[in-house]
Amino acid sequence: MNMQLADSGTSAGDNILGAVILITGLVLYFLPVIIAVTGRQRNAGSVAVVDIFLGWTGIGWVVALAMAVSGVTNPKPPESPASGPPMASLPPASPWYPPPWPPPQPSQRA
Secondary structure, three states: OOOOOOOOOOOHHHHHHHHHHHHHHHHHHOHHHHHHHHOOEOOHHHHHHHHHHHHHHOHHHHHHHHHHHOOOEOOOOOOOOOOOOOOOOOOOOOOOOOOOOOOOOOOOOO
């Protein structure tokens, strides 16, 4: 008796193509959020909310994209100088700092 398994009709190439299409679609759908986060927009959270909940309408996606490319950006943090004045030295970390009064006297052994 010669039994053959049913062919599912999909190949590895179809699966890879499907994965590429899915990833491309997700990147395009979240493009406004990606732009807002990488562009340091102050309203990146609002862009994400509009994109997630209204992006599927098309109009919501365009609004989120407009919000992502316009608006006020967060300033970049100041760069630390490569060389500058030396930092003040700190006292040694000790549970007895400042020392208890009167300071302990060195013991004298004979």
